[in-house]
Amino acid sequence: MNLPAKHPSPRPGQKERRLAREKRILEAAEKVFAEAGFGGATMQLIADMAGLPKANLHYYFPTKEALYRQVVENIFQIWLRAADVFDSADGPAEAIAAYIDAKMEISRxxxxxxxxxxxxxxxGAPVIQDYLEHTLTEWTEGRARVIERWIAEGRMNRVNPHHLLYMLWATTQHYADFNHQIETLNGGKPLSDEQWEEAKASVKQIILAGIGIDASDL
Amino acid sequence: MNLPAKHPSPRPGQKERRLAREKRILEAAEKVFAEAGFGGATMQLIADMAGLPKANLHYYFPTKEALYRQVVENIFQIWLRAADVFDSADGPAEAIAAYIDAKMEISRxxxxxxxxxxxxxxxGAPVIQDYLEHTLTEWTEGRARVIERWIAEGRMNRVNPHHLLYMLWATTQHYADFNHQIETLNGGKPLSDEQWEEAKASVKQIILAGIGIDASDL
DNA sequence: ACACCAGTTGACCAATTGGTCAAGAATTTT
DNA sequence: AAAATTCTTGACCAATTGGTCAACTGGTGT
Structure with missing residues (x-):
């Protein structure tokens, strides 16, 4: 990070290689953890999927917990970044529609x-309890206040902001977490591009109508 | 069930004891599998929680897979039974409201x-893929047709029935699967009775309005 | 009293697991 | 080119795991 930089110019060298290796490991780990759960995942499996010996994996991530923690934190960052679109719009219709789109895209x-x-x-969030208690709590309370303001301004129906947020999270996340079930019910095939568009449109249609917003605004 | 019944009268004896033991084991197993996942759960932990030695556990359920399978099948039965309330009502408002109530109660x-x-x-549903492909698929398609009929009869907005069902599943299930997150956002306390009522009411309010049903019907 | 059988259990085992380590290969720095 | 640092890897280890087994217990019917 801050070692003597003899050469002020480029150098495709070591640092990038290390990051690339770590990225490859993290991607493999994400897959294995998702498929087998933390308890069912094995370092050997992750190493195989990343294409390197297990001992080498332990060089980059000393323990299984450390690797897992990194994977979870990365996801949380993506999650939070998507949450930002909530703020970049100025009304409930645009904000919620954009948020649904963003979260559906993450699920996909x-x-x-x-x-x-x-x-x-x-x-029970054994490794990210901190994030839930601080970052997530703050984000949620902030957004709940925004929603309450919209309600006070008569721009949407009076609904409980927390439960609205839960519904947004639940519904959009469902398309990722239960994609196997959805695929099975879709004749064993993944959703096509058009079906994903229809999913997004359906979710937006029902939720926006559900909070009293005329979707033809969009 | 149908063994020689020497005594035609009661007899609290053996069969009931066996079932009681199995029930106790299944309850312990459900908890442990839920907390640790299949891979993270250990027979020892389940045995401890059920209050009997591990070897005895293997007497009732020969393998971890067999025990797990039984737990999953039991849940699926509960799930399906709740789904029946969908049919016992005669209109979309009552059916969907009752279904939400039933599923929220299961989550609770x-x-x-x-x-x-x-x-x-x-x-990836390694042990209940059969159920997904047959029982669940049939149930879903049947209900989708019912919804389509309601739409055709003008009793609710035109929405994609599958995505409506997904939203119902996702939202209601969220209160169980993510109860830890919800508790954290609720100041670390479980939802109170009143909060559960508000949750149910909020879900029903948004979804029913979302499909164009005036909830004051109920 | 006896045999019979479902249930119980501590001791044990082979396999797998996360993690270590020392020796070597690459790469960078001097 | 040599020294120093970073990476790579096969072999290894202690601990844990799912599962077995033979001996034991206790109730039931005869």
């Missing part, structure tokens, strides 16, 4: 990460 | 079971 592009997150929370 | 009363189910599906 990062199903493994979503599952790891769900699994972590389901098991 | 059987959070461990719900988590085991979620975990099973999330990991």
């Amino acid at each position: 592009r990062h199903p493994a990460g979503s599952k790891v997150w769900a699994s972590e929370v389901m098991h | 009363r059987h959070p461990a079971g719900s988590k085991v189910w979620a975990s099973e599906v999330m990991h």
Whole structure:
């Protein structure tokens, strides 16, 4: 990070290589943790999937817990970043629609990460309890106040902001966590591009109508 | 069940004892599987929680898989039974409201079971793929047709029935699977009776309005 | 009293697991 | 080119795991 930088210019060298290796490991780990859960995942499996010997994996991540923690924290960052679109719009219709789109896109592009997150929370959040208590709590309370303001301004129906947020989280996350069930009910095939669009549209339609917003605004 | 019944009268004896033991084991197993996942659960832990030696546990359930399978199948039965309330009502308002109530009650009363189910599906449904492909598929298609009929009759908005069902599942299940997160956001306390009522009411309010049903019907 | 059988259990086992380590290969720095 | 640092890896280890087994217990029917 801050070692003597003899050469002020580029150098594709060591640092990038290390980051690339770590990224490859983290991607393998995410998949394995998602498929097998923390308890069912083995370092050997992760090493195999990343294409390197187990001992080497332990060089980059000293323990299984450390590796897992990193995976979970990465997901949480993605999750939080998506949450930002909530603020970049100025009304409930745009904000909630954009938030649904963003979260549905995460479910589509990062199903493994979503599952790891769900699994972590389901098991009592042993490693990210801090995040839940601070970052997530603050974000949630902030957004709840925004929603209450919209309600006070008559821009949407009076609903309990927390339960609305839970519904948004639950519904969008469902498409990742339960994608296997959805696939099975879809004749064994993954949702096509059009079906994903329909899913997004359906979720937006029902929720926006559910809080008294005319979706033709969008 | 149908062994020679020497005594035609009662007899609290052996069969009941066996069932009681199995029930106790299954309850312990459900908790442990929910808390640790299949991979993280150990027969020793389940035995401890059930209050009997591990070897005895293996007398009732020969393998970890067999025990797990039984737990999952039990949950699925509860799930399906709740689904029946969907049919006992004659209109979309009553049916969906009753279904939400029933599923919310399951989330409240059987959070461990719900988590085991979620975990099973999330990991690709290794042991209940049959159920997904047959029983669940048939139930879902049947209900989707009912919803389509309601739409055709003008009794609710035109929405994609599958995505409506997914939203119902996702939202109600969320209160079980993510109860830890909800508790954390609730100041570390479980939802009170009143809060559960508000949760149910909020879910019903948003979804019913979302499909164009005036909830004051109920 | 006896045999019979479901249930109980501590001791044990082979396999797997997360993690270590020392020796070597690469790469960078001097 | 040599020294120093970073990476790589096969072999290994202690602990844990699911599962077995033979001996034991206790109730039931005869």
